[in-house]
Amino acid sequence: MKLGLILADQLTTNLASLRALDPEQDMLVMAEVAEEAQYVAHHKQKIALLFSAMRHFSAQLQAAGWRIHYHHYQPDSPHRSLVEVIQAVCFEYDIETLVVTECGEHRLQRAIDEDWQNQLSLPVECYQDDRFISSQEEFKSWASGRKQLRMEFFYREMRRKTGLLMEQGEPCGGQWNFDQDNRKRYKGAVALVPRIRHEQDEIDQQVLELVEREFPKHPGTMEHFNWATTREQAQAELSHFIQHRLPHFGDYQDAMVSGEHTLFHSLIAPYLNCGLLTPLEVCQQVELAYQQGKAPLNAAEGFIRQIxxxxxxxxxxxxxxxxxxxxxxxxxxxxxxxxxxxxxNTRMKCMSECFESTFRNAYAHHIQRLMITGNFSLLAGITPQQVCDWYLAVYADAYDWVELPNTLGMVMHADGGYLASKPYAASGNYINKMSDYCKHCSYSVKTSSEENSCPFNSLYWHFIQRHQQQFEKNPRMAMIYRSWTKMADEKQQAIIHRAEYLLEHIEEL
Structure with missing residues (x-):
């Protein structure tokens, strides 16, 4: 008999390992274990989402005829890791082979590849995760021989491969990317539609109580938990987005507004990343909305490009x-x-808005992550590994494979420009342009060197100055350095003095 392991990010009935198994002969194992729940301080809602979604998925598989050994979370369980749970199942049953689908974290995949076969004393079959459009080998082949791996060119290959938004081999609308059309500030011209509400069943309630009881020191609150925990609920969330938010998603995807945490965003990344939805089906539904005239091209293209x-x-x-x-x-x-x-708790309005959404919802949209909390971390020179661990912990959609390159490369520019050709550093002017946060802030976005100057302004020029040797020859930053060198010495010194004061008192901002 073979044993199939289903991980928390593999809640898909068409999973490769499930296709390789026979429900009449083989069995499955799913496990809620301390090691995976606690290796970083995961947001309470993230843990609850995954535990509940796993339990619902297990019930779905059992109804379809699968035998499942489900290990519920127990704080005093002797089995604190996945491999320990599997060892216990192998001791109880006559297991000949462990079958897995490649996982989303290098830490765990390395253990599966290098350690588990010896620990379990049985062979481990690992299948490619073909829910993704590009396999690891396909990407490696595309990257081979290229000096720079620019997403835009890879994206075009994925468009050609899938046929999404293509007409006779050419992109719809005559261009690949409509990003320039997607940077409008939201001023209330279009009404915001409330999020769809998901009714909680007994499984949800049991999990919410479990998480509150067993993970009290983890960040976040459970009060506003409203995540889909079944495929049907995730599909309803997608349909609601396509009908009510997608038509305006393109225009306002970069916008930020005080007190509004979701605007026109879909909030489906957690479901894509845990498997309740798959990327191709989501993109095909968005494409269909465009083809039926229910969404403009810039919205459909901008959304599909993200996926x-x-x-x-x-x-x-x-x-x-x-x-x-x-x-x-x-x-x-x-x-x-x-x-x-x-x-x-911070006086910086933009940061406090992002933190409020993060702890309340286990969510902040991509511009809040990149251009506010991420931008601040970059400007302040925070250790990238600490920033990566924070993003991995606090967001419901955060898995190592997607969080690490986004944070370490895109946000922190810690890879020396491998992922992004320039650092995504910005002053408070960008935040003021794309949001109303600055109007409600105790700091002034109009100055850089005064006592109440926006920290982003002072820290921005401090970042530019301290990394001048690394970036002054970057053609995308030439204008910035020309502006810096044209400043009077006295103004430069005042800005740097203000920035260094802020860095010395960073906990007080």
Whole structure:
């Protein structure tokens, strides 16, 4: 008899390992274990989402005729890791082979590949995760021989491969990318539609109570838990997005508004990343909305690009470069992560808004992550590994393969420009342009060197100055350095003095 392991990010009935097994002869194992729930301080809602979704998926598989050994979380369980649970199952049953689908984390995949066969004393069959559009080998082949791995060119290959938004071999609308059309500030011209509400069943309630009881010190609150925990609920969330938010997603995907945490975003990344939805089906439904005239091209293209372009691209980067990639710190950042990243109390309005959404919902949209909490971390010189661990912990959609390249490469530029051709550093002017946060902040976004100057302004020029040797020859930053060198020495010194004061008192901002 073969034993199939189903991980928390593999809740898909068409999973490769499930296709390789026979429900009449083989069995499955699923497990909620301390090692996976606690290796970082995962947000309470993230743990609850995965435990509940796993339990619902297990029930779905059992109804379809599968035998399942399900290990429920127990704080005093002697089996604290996945392999220990599997060992116990193998002791109880006559297991000949363990069958798995490649997982989303190098740490666990290395253990499966290098250790589990010896620990379990049986062969381990590992199948390619073909839910992704590009396999690891396909990405590696695409990357071979290229000096720079630019997402835009990879994205075009994925468009050609899938046929999404293509007409007779050419992109719909005559261009591949409509990103320039997707940067409008939201001023209330279009009404916001509330999130769909998901009714909680007995499984959900049991899990919510479990997480509150067993993970009290983990970040976040459970009060506003509203994640889909079944495929049907995830599909309803997708349909709601396509009907009510997709038509305006393109225009306002970069916008930020005080008190509004979701705007026109889909919030389906957690379901894509745990398997309740698959990328191709999501993109095909978005494409259909465009074809039926229910969504404009810039919205459909911008959304699809995030999935078959960026999502697939960062996964390829992750598996191409790990494990060395995770230790990169090319800017030599040494500062510790400030305490407000965990408690949220700061005078910086933009940061407090992001923290509020993060702890309330286990969610913040991509511009909040990149251009506010991420931008601040970059400007302040926070150690990239601490920033990566924070992002991995606090967001419901965070898995190592997607979080690490996004944070270490895109946010922190710690890979020396491998992922992004320039650092995503910005002053408070960008935040003021894309949000209303600055209007409600005790700091002034109009100055850089005064006592109440926006920290982003002062720290931005400090970042530019301290990394001048690394970036002044970057053609995409030439204008910035021209502006810096044209400043009077007295103004430069005042800005640097203000920035250094802020860094010395970073916990007080």
């Amino acid at each position: 078959i372009g960026w999502r697939e691209y960062v996964r390829g980067i992750y598996w191409l470069l790990m494990p060395q990639y995770g230790q990169q710190n090319q800017l030599n950042n040494q500062r510790q992560l400030p305490g407000y990243f965990w408690h949220g």
